[in-house]
Amino acid sequence: MNHSQTPTDVRRPVLEVEDLSLRRVGSANPASLVQSVSFDVRHGECLALIGESGCGKTLTSMSVLGLLPSAISVAGGAVRLNGTDILGSSEAEYARIRGKSIGAIFQDPMSSLDPTMRIGDQIAESRRIHLGESRSDASRRAVELLDRVGITNAKSRLGSYPFELSGGMQQRVMIAAAIACEPDILIADEPTTALDVTVQAGVLDLLRTLQAELGLAVLLVTHDLGVVADFSDRLAVMYAGQIVERGATREVLDELPLHPYTKALSASVMQTARAHSILPTIPGRVPSADEMPLGCRFQKRCAFADPDRCSQPQEEVPVGHARTSRCVRVHEINNLEVLARA
Ligand SMILES: Nc1ncnc2c1ncn2[C@@H]1O[C@H](COP(=O)(O)OP(=O)(O)OP(=O)(O)O)[C@@H](O)[C@H]1O
Ligand SMILES: [Mg+2]
Structure with missing residues (x-):
């Protein structure tokens, strides 16, 4: 969690993804x-x-990095880095952006480290190329x-x-x-998922410290x-390719998740913790690309679904300060007095 004095919502946006x-x-x-x-962000x-x-988290972050698989195309939108639209940049421009302005870490370190190159050279070369630094x-x-x-x-260890x-x-x-190369933004896609719990904690601590320092x-x-509760200031919940809820992490997770999907997700995590099982589950599954409904994408799994109102495309409904829920029934199914007091 970032404890800087400046409130998050008045800080300068580094990355803006719009209508992607x-x-x-x-x-x-x-x-x-x-x-x-x-x-x-x-x-x-x-x-x-x-x-x-399968909700589209990685595809979204890959489109920021210019690394979308060839089977996926951009149907519209903008990705702005410090105010400049970078979506659709040339491969050479993306290579420059990835080396210098956007740092990326993934679940599998070997997807970004070159197995044939000494680790010292990998780090030093990036500074030589992007910052023009001398070899020494x-x-x-x-x-x-x-x-x-x-x-x-x-x-x-440089030569390892x-x-x-x-x-x-x-x-x-x-x-x-x-x-x-002191990037403006770091994209971390499942950075600790593949690690043992004890190693995970150390890596998360490191990320938190670096974030604050830099x-x-x-x-x-x-x-x-x-990981989200521990580390993030705000969150956006994705379901089947759409953001279904957004807000300050503390409000969404500790106080009141608004969208039925977020409610089911947090309930399943609590159940999981009680049962000491490993993966939280919600009955049913995320619709695949070919069966994506035009109405609410969560309705088949939703405890609050209303066939008439949920078969229409759902808009994000603003609720309270900087919070939204993509659910036509949001006001009926939540005790919104809690938010009014916040
Ligand atoms: N190369 C591809 N070709 C076709 N479909 C793809 C491709 N990559 C991803 N998809 C589809 O896009 C959807 C979103 O995938 P994505 O990898 O973004 O999910 P995710 O939220 O990151 O999931 P996970 O938590 O498993 O990493 C999935 O339905 C997936 O099947
Ligand atoms: Mg992913």
């Missing part, structure tokens, strides 16, 4: 895989994008960065290859590479509500 729609190439269904998704804050598997300065900085992310004997390191250490090296904007993509 993504479609599967050749799909006959007019409903998009990612539909009119809008959010911003401001200087020094962490926005979490959460939701079950870049190498010195690589030691500092490895030290900063908790690699012991950093200097002697990624495969010589444990999973947790690879994750730390990937973080060092991601922040090497004033980084962070877009955190995860299905783990525990």
